[in-house]
Amino acid sequence: MAIQSVVLKTIYVGTFIHSVSLAELQVLKRSAVAVDESGKILLVEHPVEASMLEMWAKEAGTTIVEAGPGQFFFPGLIDTHIHASQYPNSGIFGKSTLLDWLNTYTFPSKLPSRNPAYYATRDVTSTNILATTCHTAGQRAFVGRCCMDCMAPDYYRDTDAATSLADTIKCAEFCAKLDPKGELVQSIITPRFAPSCSRELMRDLGDFMAQSGLLCQTHISENKGEIELVASLFPECKNYATVYDRAGLLSEKTVLAHAVHLTDDEIALVKMRGSKISHCPVSNAALTSGAAKVRRLLDEGIVVGLGTDVSGGYSPSVLEAARQATMTSRFVSLTEGEEAKLSVEEALYLATRGGAEVLGLQKTVGAFEVGMEWDALLVGCTFVPDEEECDEDEDLLQAKQAVGGGMTPVDLFGWENWEEMVAKWLYSGDDRNVLKVWVKGRKVHEKPA
Ligand code: GUN
Ligand code: FE
Numbered sequence: 018m019a020i021q022s023v024v025l026k027t028i029y030v031g032t033f034i035h036s037v038s039l040a041e042l043q044v045l046k047r048s049a050v051a052v053d054e055s056g057k058i059l060l061v062e063h064p065v066e067a068s069m070l071e072m073w074a075k076e077a078g079t080t081i082v083e084a085g086p087g088q089f090f091f092p093g094l095i096d097t098h099i100h101a102s103q104y105p106n107s108g109i110f111g112k113s114t115l116l117d118w119l120n121t122y123t124f125p126s127k128l129p130s131r132n133p134a135y136y137a138t139r140d141v142t143s144t145n146i147l148a149t150t151c152h153t154a155g156q157r158a159f160v161g162r163c164c165m166d167c168m169a170p171d172y173y174r175d176t177d178a179a180t181s182l183a184d185t186i187k188c189a190e191f192c193a194k195l196d197p198k199g200e201l202v203q204s205i206i207t208p209r210f211a212p213s214c215s216r217e218l219m220r221d222l223g224d225f226m227a228q229s230g231l232l233c234q235t236h237i238s239e240n241k242g243e244i245e246l247v248a249s250l251f252p253e254c255k256n257y258a259t260v261y262d263r264a265g266l267l268s269e270k271t272v273l274a275h276a277v278h279l280t281d282d283e284i285a286l287v288k289m290r291g292s293k294i295s296h297c298p299v300s301n302a303a304l305t306s307g308a309a310k311v312r313r314l315l316d317e318g319i320v321v322g323l324g325t326d327v328s329g330g331y332s333p334s335v336l337e338a339a340r341q342a343t344m345t346s347r348f349v350s351l352t353e354g355e356e357a358k359l360s361v362e363e364a365l366y367l368a369t370r371g372g373a374e375v376l377g378l379q380k381t382v383g384a385f386e387v388g389m390e391w392d393a394l395l396v397g398c399t400f401v402p403d404e405e406e407c408d409e410d411e412d413l414l415q416a417k418q419a420v421g422g423g424m425t426p427v428d429l430f431g432w433e434n435w436e437e438m439v440a441k442w443l444y445s446g447d448d449r450n451v452l453k454v455w456v457k458g459r460k461v462h463e464k465p466a
Contacts, residue, residue, distance in 0.1 A: 027052045027458065028073050029393070030065065031084025034439060035092050035384040036366040039315065044435045045385070049073075050090070052391040056458025061385055087400055087429060089438075092384055093392035093456065094335035095372030098234065098274040098295035098324025100163075101147055106328040114305050115240035118329070124173045139163050139173060141184050145191045152195055152202045155461040157392065159376060161207030161234055162188040164222060168213045178218035182225060189229060201457065203231070205272075210236035211247050211260045223265025232270045232377065234295075235261065238283070239275035240306045258283035267292050272375055274324055275300075276314070277307040284317055293320040293375040296367065298341040300329030308345045311367075312357045322372030323364075335372075336446055339364040343443075361440045395453040396442060398427040423464075425449040 029052070033045040048063035049070065062069065073079055084090055106122055113121060144162040151158035162185055166175040175181035185206060192204035206226050208214045214222075226233050238244055238257050247257045254260045258279065261267045269291030276294045279287065287294070296309050306329075314321050323338040324330075330338065346359040359367075373383030382392040426445045429438060442450060454462035 026054045026078070027080045027082055027391075028070075029082050029084070029090060029391075030070060032089040032435070033061075033063075033091075033385050034089050034435065036362065036370050037384070039366045039371075040360065040362055042362045042365065042436075042439060044089075046435075050385050050391070052458050054458075056390045056456075058385065058387055058389050058391055061387055084395055085397070088395055088397040088452065089435075090385070091394045091396050092369040093382065093394060093454065094339070094368045095322060095376070095378075095383070096325050096333070096335050096338070097272055097293075097322040097372045097375045098297055099327050099333065100329075101160075101327075102143075103328035104333065107333070108331045109328070110303050110331070112305075114242065115329075116242050116246070118304055120170075123328070124170055139165060139175065141187050141191075144188050145195075148188075148192050148195055148202050148204070155456050155459045156201065157378075157382070157456055158202050159205035159232060159234070160188070160192065160202060161205040163207050163209050164218060165209040165213035166215050166218050174213075175218075178215050178221055181218050182221040185222065185225065189225075189231060206231050206233040208233070208235050208266065210239075210243070211257065212243065212250060216251075216264070219261070219264035219266060226268065226270065227265060230270075232272060233266055233268070234272040234274065235266065237261070237273040237276050238278045239301070240304070241278065244278060256280055256283050256286075258286045262286060262290065269293075270377065272322075274326065275306065275309065277301055277309045284314070284319070288317050288319050293322065295324035295326075295375060296321050296342060297324040297326035297330055297338070298345040299332055299338055300324075300326035302341065302345065303331055304329050308349045310349055310353060310357065311342065311346060311359060312349070312353070320371065320374045321367055322375035323367050334447065335368050336443065339368040340443055342367060361436075361443050364443065365439070391455050391458045393455050394451050396446070396450050397423070397425065397452045398429045398438065398442065398446075398450060399423065399425045401428045401430050423449075 029050045033048055033050060034042055037043045045063040047065060049065035050058055051060040053059050074081055103123060109122055110118055144160060148160040164175060164181045164185055166178050166181045189204040192202055196202045206222050208219055208222050244257055247260060251260045267290040271292040272295050273292055274295040275297055294314055296311055301307060301309060311321055323335055323342060325333050325335060325338050327333050342364045343359045346357055350357040370383035373379045381390050426447055427441050427450055452464045453460060
């Protein structure tokens, strides 16, 4: 490729690990990824010749960022379902289940008057502040005002369907001004869930979805009590998914969170509409909602990503969600068979490419491919020196001579191959292993030294 003809802003050099399919992670050792001014990946060179690196190093205006020994670049992890406003409540759920949790912990915590720093997701101003905050921080985000004109306390309910729609449109217009091309921040239509939305509101939002082309996110079949409630509120619908479908809310631009108890009919409908699923294993365990059958959904060809569902989920970490996805799948395998188990590779696929596809960003982020954008983590682990060097992998031998990421929860003893190193990261890692984060080519975070 004639790389001289384009402006290479940054060249990342080292080991890159990403998903090439659901079951396979590819490890690109001693490679280089060149990124342009706009954050787009122009070149993936593996392995990279030393002479090429020397040539690039001489080019004015080009920065080289190298991963050290024991470090690797990984695509940015994607959270497809989080309630920003619930973050202050993380970890507080007691022994509640969904419906009493909402009334006891969730609705009261979002009172805008309680603390001005809490984003009240039903509130236009606070939703717009959240969008601005994400944009300023350089985050990629779909930000939705939570629509609810039914079944919530008076202090936390939209006055009526018309007001709810009007406020939703205000938020959409705000995002369109904030980020006209939707490069980082976009608005997303957000009916909270069927029990808190009137038929009229859901239909209005379905129409707005068709007209605006925006994504839509909601909850589905999270909890048995919720499903019974939906059946009693919408007797004309044969199941939960049909409630959304009748309103025009099920399309390939719809993100359905949880989907723990979908019936065969509902799975067929979701598949037919091309809607996507956000699997929220931490929340599903915390609120005793159940264990979603992810393998079944994947086998049907339904696109699945991961959601932290803070604060139904106690952690904002997508790595934790990926880890718990593998744990949940092991419980599912006890009744559904071995094939239900998700591997390390599969969990990390869901956290990256799966999540990207859920949000319609599969051509933009989720892997290191030419044409995609540089959304990446630099991951580092801790080296524990060992006399007995027995591994043949050069990179890992090198890792023995240096501390990859300072003190982290992932200890490497030097004998691990890349597969083992990634497994250790998934099961024991946390933000101490995240040395740097980039979004669209911009560094948005660096671990303090
Ligand atoms: N269903 C309706 N609202 C919520 C919420 O805030 N969190 C979760 N987990 N499920 C919901
Ligand atoms: Fe949720």
